[in-house]
Amino acid sequence: MPVVWNLGMKSMLEQSRKKRPFLKRLPQWFRPDGYKNADVLDPIGWYAQISVRQVCFYQLRQMQESVRTVPEWDGAVRRALAGLRDRPICDLTCSPFDHAAFGFCREVRFPPVVRSMTLRDLYRIDRSTRTRLTQDQVDQAQRLVGDRSLKGSLRFLHPPGWMKATVDAECFGHGYVPVMIDLKFPNQVLKKHFEKHLQRLRRAPGGKPEESGKKLPDLGEWAKIGLLPCMDLLLWEEEERGRISDSLIADALGSTGDADEEKVRKTIRPLATKLLHPIGDSTLNERLRALAYTQRYKARADRALGS
Secondary structure: OOOOOOHHHHHHHHHHHOOOOEEOOOOOOOOHHHHHHHHHOOHHHHHHHHHHHHHHHHHHHHOOOOOOOOHHHHHHHHHHHHHHHHOOOOOOOOOOOOOHHHHHHHOOOOOOOOOOOOHHHHHHHHHHHHHHOOHHHHHHHHHHHHOOOHHHHHHOOOOOHHHHOOOHHHHHOOOOOOOOOOOOOOHHHHHHHHHHHHHHHHHOOOOOOHHHHOOOOOHHHHHHHOHHHHHHHHHHHHHHOOEEOHHHHHHHHOOOOOOOHHHHHHHHHHHHHHHHOOOOOOHHHHHHHHHHHHHHHHHHHHHHHHO
């Protein structure tokens, strides 16, 4: 289950959060040494740890709502919070993390960034391109597609000029662009041509979305700055319905890395908050999921080669 947030709900909850009392002491369960293995987590491991915490955060927020989505998850989430405080690097194959509430955390589902076009893609592009065609052109295309005879097939060898236009412009807004590959050529030639084609696409208006310039997550840095303990303190803050200061978080993280109050305020806390509830900008979560997917895909390919 993907964690989906409502922007209006977020705004109201943020307003109510400002009225909460400050939490003056760290919880007794907090042990910095419990996170020492974070530096050996691979992308799949990071994805699992963060996904579990996202579910917990979502459910804690849901517990404050009058209209509930899955109240039957409350018990599992409370047990999970207790489990995270006992063993911050959790094992998703063990209870309570094997509960249905955390089902999507065990699955790295991510569409490959290079993949084959689906029928859904095809008809979405068809729908978009119709907006710039005249009715005569749409009718002409329908006649060509509808004629399944040999004569109809031959007509595609000499299509009307307007059919030679690309569909790139209609696709840039969705972030996916179809590419035709002539598989008769060797991989070395295809890779060179793809690189040139990609350069052309990037130079086109809309061909370089803002997200494309963002770097992949630095997982080693996440471990160094104490991202997971910060997330757990924010979960505790939400559970207690209080507010934890940047200085208290800095004190907690002081023994785990180079975290002072300014770094907590400007870097660590905003990063942990964005990962706990990715509202509006889900790029960071998508990049992490892509890293995890790539690792799993490579592992499967390696096993196939070894069998």
